[in-house]
Amino acid sequence: MVQAQHRARVPDLRGDIGQVLISEEEIRNKVRELGAQVTADYTGRSVTLVSVLKGSLPFMADLMRAIDVPVQIDLMEVSSYGGATTETSGLVRILKDLSSSIAGRDVLIVEDIIDTGLTLNYLLRYLRGKNPASLRICALLDKPARRLVEIPIDYTGFTIPDEFVVGYGLDFGEFYRNLPFIGVLRRELYETA
């Protein structure tokens, strides 16, 4: 009985979305567009796409297939800040590092969303230390209203308003990542969380 009381609410995948911000078709077209830009910029070279788990997975999977130059991929995962009451170590941890060296390679970081820029700023410093030939950033979503650290973004999909968005890899409590579109989560779901 006690367990049942504490069982988390099962999300209503589509019913919890207040508004579809970017449709599946708009995402598809934009990814194709970004792929063409990357192809043009890296013609005659190969590029290593580095994706940051977990939110960037769908974008990475679609983008790599829209790029028409030789591509290698790698994945990273970094810890996220957990708040004052739970976190005492006080520093970002690399939960999953690169599988192979990027020294001398052209690297493109593939991100789902850039808001504060804190995680990406950390990653940029970390990856620069690995001596890539070049290091660029491709972000599907840019939320500049939340920016704390200015980051030069080389390829931007959509600039979005200051809303809490989920879908296409983006989560709330690890759910909603499998939505094929990007939607605004109904406010009452996280304000009462």
Next chain:
Amino acid sequence: MTDETRFAHASEAELSRILDYYGVRWEYEPRTFPIMWGLDGKVVESFSPDFYLPDMDMYVELTTLKQSLVRRKNRKLRRLRELYPDIRIKLFYGKDFRALMLKYGRVDLAASLSGLEGQVAADRINSRLKADAENAAERDDVTVAAGPETTSVQTETSVQTELSTSQSTASPRRRPRASRGSRRRRGRRAFAAARVVA
């Protein structure tokens, strides 16, 4: 990073921990900008942004009071921008702070670190930060004393060390605590806000 600093508000302490976590250097209230002078030329009003981020050359002012209570701060910020157009400053409102906490899955913390409650909590947090720093120092001592067995650390730890070392070598100058004037002003604002709420 936060052991020497006494924050006037719990949300400021939390933001400092977030910046520390991601290896962003910061200074707490390092500069006061005069924004109004009397006829005798004396400064009658000034503004001390909460944080300065030297690597970004940007100031951050954090206010978690209700939107209706931040009008005075907005006015001061406008005045600052008029007088010092080269200064880059970002105002972080309560809703921005709540969104930040939501992003890190700690929306439950947002309420207790915001508004007047956050001012009360600041002392508790300052004490805890001091205790954390002391514990960390003790852990460092233990690690050093443990010798070679502790050198088989994972890559992630060496990365942290690398980044945090470069950070600490360029450790910014920080005021040990908010100035008396700043604390008085904050106290007056809290009192005024409490009267409005009441």
